[in-house]
Amino acid sequence: MKARSLGALALLALIVALAPLLVRYPTLEAQMLISGLLALGFSFLLGQMGFLSFGQATFNGIGAYAAALALLHWHAPLALLLAIGIVTGALSALVVGALSIQGVGVYAVMLTFALNEMAYFSAFQLKGITGGDNGLRGLIRPNLFGLSLSSSLTYYYVVAAVFMLAVYAVLRIIDSPFGHVLRAIRENEQRAKAIGYEVRRFKIAAFALSGALSGLAGALYALLYQFVPLEAIDFNTSTNIVIMGLLGGVGSPYGALLGAAIYTLLANFLSEVWARWPLVLGVIFCCIVLFLRGGLWELGPLALRRIRHLGGGNVAADSKPL
Numbered sequence: 466m467k468a469r470s471l472g473a474l475a476l477l478a479l480i481v482a483l484a485p486l487l488v489r490y491p492t493l494e495a496q497m498l499i500s501g502l503l504a505l506g507f508s509f510l511l512g513q514m515g516f517l518s519f520g521q522a523t524f525n526g527i528g529a530y531a532a533a534l535a536l537l538h539w540h541a542p543l544a545l546l547l548a549i550g551i552v553t554g555a556l557s558a559l560v561v562g563a564l565s566i567q568g569v570g571v572y573a574v575m576l577t578f579a580l581n582e583m584a585y586f587s588a589f590q591l592k593g594i595t596g597g598d599n600g601l602r603g604l605i606r607p608n609l610f611g612l613s614l615s616s617s618l619t620y621y622y623v624v625a626a627v628f629m630l631a632v633y634a635v636l637r638i639i640d641s642p643f644g645h646v647l648r649a650i651r652e653n654e655q656r657a658k659a660i661g662y663e664v665r666r667f668k669i670a671a672f673a674l675s676g677a678l679s680g681l682a683g684a685l686y687a688l689l690y691q692f693v694p695l696e697a698i699d700f701n702t703s704t705n706i707v708i709m710g711l712l713g714g715v716g717s718p719y720g721a722l723l724g725a726a727i728y729t730l731l732a733n734f735l736s737e738v739w740a741r742w743p744l745v746l747g748v749i750f751c752c753i754v755l756f757l758r759g760g761l762w763e764l765g766p767l768a769l770r771r772i773r774h775l776g777g778g779n780v781a782a783d784s785k786p787l
Contacts, residue, residue, distance in 0.1 A: 520577030526698020528680025554680015562672025714760020
């Protein structure tokens with residue numbers, strides 16, 4: 466990784482480490498990180514491969530249910546629960562990806578939506594497994610190497626460690642040959658095929674990675690609230706993930722994380738003030754789509770270019786997004 470990318474990652478790690486000490490809302494801050502993983506999975510598909518997915522809640526819900534069931538029936542340790550979330554999320558994404566890429570354009574997008582609805586109604590009907598609309602309750606966080614995770618602050622730092630590892634892994638993948646091939650597919654799929662790349666395999670692999678991130682987020686969510694609601698796999702959750710990604714901007718992984726943080730804050734604080742708070746979010750989202758298509762993260766490079774213009778071009782900072 467470039468020194469600039471490592472510097473940005475170190476700054477993110479510092480913010481994540483200090484956040485609950487400066488603002489004492491560890492549960493909310495853990496939710497922000499979990500939402501960040503969901504937005505990161507969506508952003509990877511759209512930003513790197515150019516595929517708009519309205520089915521991210523499928524992988525999130527399956528990962529959450531799988532981890533919760535393993536905890537309830539097997540009393541699995543934390544590491545295994547997270548691994549189960551990752552694997553089940555990735556496997557479900559393999560299936561969804563293999564089916565969705567058969568479509569073209571809007572039809573492929575609609576396939577992700579249709580499969581999400583199928584997963585939702587399956588979870589609703591399988592009450593003996595998922596709890597139906599009552600959800601899965603009674604989850605107790607397992608200890609980690611003898612350390613109790615019953616404290617919200619302690620669990621926050623577990624989420625933070627997993628979050629930072631996931632972000633680092635995604636950044637490495639984006640800079641890898643695999644990431645370069647995905648961007649080649651995004652820019653010109655026919656040319657990528659002509660060069661000799663197995664485009665279908667790369668697309669499915671990208672879906673699997675996105676699903677793994679979402680499944681991991683689902684497992685962390687289940688342990689955070691010690692409960693898996695039916696909404697975890699609902700299409701509305703998929704829509705919220707799309708909004709998070711586009712709000713911050715999918716051109717950079719950090720944009721997706723910013724969008725997730727802003728969305729989570731708005732959802733938690735505005736909802737206490739006004740029942741129709743989504744109207745505010747809708748206005749913000751429309752403004753971004755119309756006037757700032759790169760998302761809020763684009764404001765940084767725009768500001769740098771503006772400063773450089775006002776300073777006569779003497780600002781040495783590179784205004785390219787991270």
